[in-house]
Amino acid sequence: MKSYKIPEATIARLSVYSRYLSKVEQQGLELISSGEIAEGSGVSPAHVRKDLAYFGEFGTRGVGYNVKELHRHILKILGLDLKWKVVIVGVGHLGTALAMYRGFRDRKFEIVSLFDVDESKFGKVYEGIEVKPFNDLEKIIKEENVDIGIITTPTSSAQSVADIFVNSGIKAILNFAPCVLNVPYNIELRNVDLAVNLEVLTFNIASKQKK
Amino acid sequence: MKSYKIPEATIARLSVYSRYLSKVEQQGLELISSGEIAEGSGVSPAHVRKDLAYFGEFGTRGVGYNVKELHRHILKILGLDLKWKVVIVGVGHLGTALAMYRGFRDRKFEIVSLFDVDESKFGKVYEGIEVKPFNDLEKIIKEENVDIGIITTPTSSAQSVADIFVNSGIKAILNFAPCVLNVPYNIELRNVDLAVNLEVLTFNIASKQKK
DNA sequence: TAGATTGTTAATCGATTAACAATC
DNA sequence: TAGATTGTTAATCGATTAACAATC
Structure with missing residues (x-):
């Protein structure tokens, strides 16, 4: 190489x-x-x-x-000959959608658990993946040697989730909350902002119409 | 400008x-x-x-x-002083997640309807948005003057959904199915491939580890 | 005037593309 | 050898960045 x-x-x-x-x-x-x-x-x-x-x-x-x-x-x-362990924090609609997303399951991603602060969600199981208390996040990442953390919480909690990820020794973060996260340079970070995609389209339509 | x-x-x-x-x-x-x-x-x-x-x-x-x-x-x-009408085709987990996504609702996007081929979903209502039969898609896009269509169907149906969008006079398409869509040059198209994001991360981790 | 911060230019950097030599 | 398609180079294109003149 x-x-x-x-x-x-x-x-x-x-x-x-x-x-x-x-x-x-x-x-x-x-x-x-x-x-x-x-x-x-x-x-x-x-x-x-x-x-x-x-x-x-x-x-x-x-x-x-x-x-x-x-x-x-x-x-x-791409590293897809290896198996990757993933956790998802934030069991809203997007979090559960990702947990069950075929595109992830077709590859060798193993979604270890979902996490949320809402007690009423604890123990729920989506496609074999259990929702666990947010308080157990750090423990489980360490125990299971999780590689990648996905953030699908509201923006207000995103940074504190990222901090726990970093402390637990996670290697990469995929962030769906529309905000800037501060993480050490050695942690891989990727932001996906779904709304930006719609707004690029509205810009393109609007600029055409102005002509 | x-x-x-x-x-x-x-x-x-x-x-x-x-x-x-x-x-x-x-x-x-x-x-x-x-x-x-x-x-x-x-x-x-x-x-x-x-x-x-x-x-x-x-x-x-x-x-x-x-x-x-x-x-x-x-x-x-960005064109966000205007109101934009949106439909979502494919009422899976991702489709419903997007329908209820705050990032979309906070802007001036109006999600007109959800569409699916599955009869058992017809009439269901998510945050005030009704699921309608896929067969009514063209009619409703025309009637309501929908601007943007979102595709959250399986890959196998994505192109036929895009074709209907094009025929109905939609202006832009946001495609979440991991495939290449053929649409006329005057239709704005944006592809969002969620799995790609995870794979860029695995590549980055894997290349670090090889060093 | 001194300090601050924009708007813009020019230099740098990096990515895309065309073209072609290498080689099956 | 003729045809095809890769691998690679060099040219083009476009985006980022640094620097500074303009101006509050």
């Missing part, structure tokens, strides 16, 4: 390629070209080849890529 | 600034500097000023920005 910095957009695209390859593999196709992957993923062929080139040579010139092999390589690159 | 192309990232940041300004406005603060907005939004002060500069001059040199005024300006830029 080469050592220059790899764009985050490249990683996001690799994830998209892998999902498409998974579909293609199920269809029994053996060989695929960068052009076909590009079409199936909504990017350019040059993009596909460049993205892959960061990590090695996976194809055969004049021929293409072996679907199965390339798929396995990409999963390995 | 100047006419050179505005980066999409700028729009996404404006949305974040507006949320922070909303908070600051509630606290009763009147003046704010680019540095403070930057800190509250997790970006650099230069970024804040550059982003705003695409749209005009909203501050006073040596002084800063009037919180209320700037907030109103940004909302206007």
Whole structure:
């Protein structure tokens, strides 16, 4: 693996390629070209080849890529050959939706538990995942060696959840609360702001209409 | 408004600034500097000023920005002074979560209806929003002049939902199904792939560990 | 005037794309 | 050899950042 910095957009695209390859593999196709992957993923062929080139040579010139092999390589690159333990804090609609989200379950993510402060939710089970008291969060992260924490609480609690994550030795945080979290540089943090997506669309529509 | 192309990232940041300004406005603060907005939004002060500069001059040199005024300006830029009608197709966990999502309701988005093919869901009401038969989708979009359609169906149905959206004259689509949709160039399309976010994190953790 | 902070320019940095040599 | 497609380079494009003139 080469050592220059790899764009985050490249990683996001690799994830998209892998999902498409998974579909293609199920269809029994053996060989695929960068052009076909590009079409199936909504990017350019040059993009596909460049993205892959960061990590090695996976194809055969004049021929293409072996679907199965390339798929396995990409999963390995993304760390998806490993099993990842995840907890979700905040058992609202979004939290439970994520707990049951097929896109997470199809990969090797294991959702260890859900957590909430609301006593009335304790013990509830969603698709085999139990809701536990927020007070047990730190203990369980340590015991189970949880890798990733997902925050789906209201904004007001997000930072304190993040603090507990950090103290418990979690490695990465996926935050759905629309706020800026302070975490040490060695913790991977990714914010997903659902409302931003709608607002980019309204901007685009509105600017068209103004013309 | 100047006419050179505005980066999409700028729009996404404006949305974040507006949320922070909303908070600051509630606290009763009147003046704010680019540095403070930057800190509250997790970006650099230069970024804040550059982003705003695409749209005009909203501050006073040596002084800063009037919180209320700037907030109103940004909302206007994003098209959030208007009311937007939204439908959600696919009443799974994610669909209902989005229907009830505060981040959407706090803005001026009006969720007109939810739609599903499953008869047993027809007539159910989530926070005042009724689930209607998928067959009525086209009719209602036209009748109600719906602006934005959200897709939270399984991947296999996503394209056919998009086709109906397009035929019904919807202006923008927010797609949560992990697939590439084909829509005419004049329809605004935005894909949100929740699993990609987790996979960017696993890549980052995995590459650290390999070092 | 001195201090502060914006608006804008120019420099830097990084990502995308086109093109082609390598090679099956 | 001719055709095809990768891997890689170099050119282009665009976004970020630093720096500073403008100005309150």
